[in-house]
Amino acid sequence: MKPISLTVNGGKYEVLVEPRTQLAEVLRDKLHLTGTHLGCEQGVCGACTVIVDGKPVRSCIAYAGSCDGAVVETVEGFAGDPVMDDLRDAFSRHHALQCGFCTPGMIITARDIVHRLDVADEKQIRHELSGNLCRCTGYMGIVAAIADVIAKHKDGLAVTTKSETAAPESSAAPITPFEIAPEYVIDGAGSSVHAASGISIEDGWTTIARSFTLDHALDDVWAHFEELRAVARCLPGAEIDDIDGDRFVGNMVIKFGPINARFAGEGSRKSDVADRTGLVHGMGKDTSGQSNVRGELAYKIAQADDEQQTRIDLQTRFQIQGILAQFNRKELVESFADIIMRQFVSNCDTELSGDELGKERNLSFITVIVQIIRSKFRELMRRS
Numbered sequence: 001m002k003p004i005s006l007t008v009n010g011g012k013y014e015v016l017v018e019p020r021t022q023l024a025e026v027l028r029d030k031l032h033l034t035g036t037h038l039g040c041e042q043g044v045c046g047a048c049t050v051i052v053d054g055k056p057v058r059s060c061i062a063y064a065g066s067c068d069g070a071v072v073e074t075v076e077g078f079a080g081d082p083v084m085d086d087l088r089d090a091f092s093r094h095h096a097l098q099c100g101f102c103t104p105g106m107i108i109t110a111r112d113i114v115h116r117l118d119v120a121d122e123k124q125i126r127h128e129l130s131g132n133l134c135r136c137t138g139y140m141g142i143v144a145a146i147a148d149v150i151a152k153h154k155d156g157l158a159v160t161t162k163s164e165t166a167a168p169e170s171s172a173a174p175i176t177p178f179e180i181a182p183e184y185v186i187d188g189a190g191s192s193v194h195a196a197s198g199i200s201i202e203d204g205w206t207t208i209a210r211s212f213t214l215d216h217a218l219d220d221v222w223a224h225f226e227e228l229r230a231v232a233r234c235l236p237g238a239e240i241d242d243i244d245g246d247r248f249v250g251n252m253v254i255k256f257g258p259i260n261a262r263f264a265g266e267g268s269r270k271s272d273v274a275d276r277t278g279l280v281h282g283m284g285k286d287t288s289g290q291s292n293v294r295g296e297l298a299y300k301i302a303q304a305d306d307e308q309q310t311r312i313d314l315q316t317r318f319q320i321q322g323i324l325a326q327f328n329r330k331e332l333v334e335s336f337a338d339i340i341m342r343q344f345v346s347n348c349d350t351e352l353s354g355d356e357l358g359k360e361r362n363l364s365f366i367t368v369i370v371q372i373i374r375s376k377f378r379e380l381m382r383r384s
Contacts, residue, residue, distance in 0.1 A: 004068040008033070009077025017064040018201045024048045024059035027074060035075040035104050039133075046132030049105035050074050056112045075104035083114050086152060090145035098136035106132045110146045118154050122147065199337070207317040208337045212345050213309045216352045221310040222276055222301050224352055228269060233357060234347035236340055246270060252284065261286045263293055276301040291322030314341075 001016040008031060015030050024041075027033045027050070036059055039045035043061040050059045051073040078084035087110050090096070097103045106129070113120070113128045120128070125143045134142065199208045214221055224230050228248055232240040237253040251264045265284025271277065283294035295318030304311040316337075347357055 002065055004065060006064075006067060006069075007071045009073060015064075019063075019065060020201055021064045022060055023050070023052075023057070023062040023064045023067050023072070026064045027059060027072070033074050033076055037101055037104055039101065044133070045102070045105075046109065047102050047105040049108050049132065051108060051112070056109055073108075075108060078111075081111075083111050083149065083153065086149045087111055087114070087145065090148045091142070094141040094145040094148070096137060096141035096145045102132060102134045102136075106134065106142060110142070110149070113146055114149050114153055117150060120147070120150055125150075205317050205319050207315065209313075209315045210337075210341055211311060211313045212341070213304050213311050214345070214349055214352065215309055216349070217308070218276075218301065218303050218310045220352055221312070221348075224348065225278065225299065225301060225312075226271060230351060234344050234351060236343050236347075261288065261291060263287075263291075265293075286322065291320060293318060293320050295319065 001018060003014060003016055006013050006015065006026070008027070013031060015026055017026060024036055024038055027036045028038070036050055037047040038060055039047040041048075041060045043058040046058070048058055048060040049056050051057070052059075052062065052067060052070050054071075084107070087107055091103070091107060091110075097106075109129065109132050113125065117124070117128075122143055125146050126139065129139065129142065129146075199206065201207075228243055229240050232238045232250065235252075238250065239252070240248050240250040242249045247266065247268045249266045251262055254261045254263070263284035263286055265282055267280060267282030269278060269280045271279075277300045278298070280297040280299075282296070283292070285292050295316060297314065297316045299315075300313045302311050302313075350357055
């Protein structure tokens, strides 16, 4: 972890960040300035645009560590700014927003355009907006709104920002987020997943620890984990092609929104019957040649307090190189891992109960969204 200092909307903040932490993550998850939206998380859509040291920056691909000491302005921070006030009014008059998702990044980009250009025709404004995508408006209202404000300010207007004025240090503490429930039950399975030591990202390695219980005898669960093909059947998208002693060859398919990757690779497994522990190493390459992954899974199986239940402690660590390395936001990775764990536990329970697994085992985008909605609904019901 690295301490960094940021001046955000006139307030000074000290935060601890991992080497791969994006500026957007700090703004949204640590300072709770959620007006900065995250869309593609690849620097394409422009929804995350903020001002850093006077220039528009894609906060989803800007490392927070590289912004140490910077002055940042988000869409929440322009109170009293005449250009921004005029833009907000013009966007409203010209119906330049519909769903509003792109609006924070769009209006910050628009403010930069007004500051830089005294005169601009429709073609130039559209060119300037090429880094900000809108799927609702067709851009006509947005272009007209910006043109109106440029015309109003064409004679020049001295506009100061929070970064140029000696604004007092903010004493307001960030909003405290909701606490995540420590335990939830898997749908349709006699088992539960428990939050353990959480997630950490260091030196390019992501480590996730979790534990769960199964309503099955210790010996049966251990026998299940000793059979590599059985474990692979329960892991979404995983397949074992060949096993030779402690070594294996296989592949794993991941389908998640725009991500459609098939990793082919090999690995090894060692286990200790006396301690009922195991360690699996593996590495693979996406068949498209754009990403590589390597990792390991350590597990310990023990008797739970209830003699009819077995507790499994897992720790997995992995490193991704290539295009999929952009899929690295801590909260997103943790949610993704939890959903995989849920499905894995449910599949293990199904196999141990003697039932057949469903045909569709790949982790699909629709499956993930449905499970996220269910999880959020359960959390909401608990709080009510």
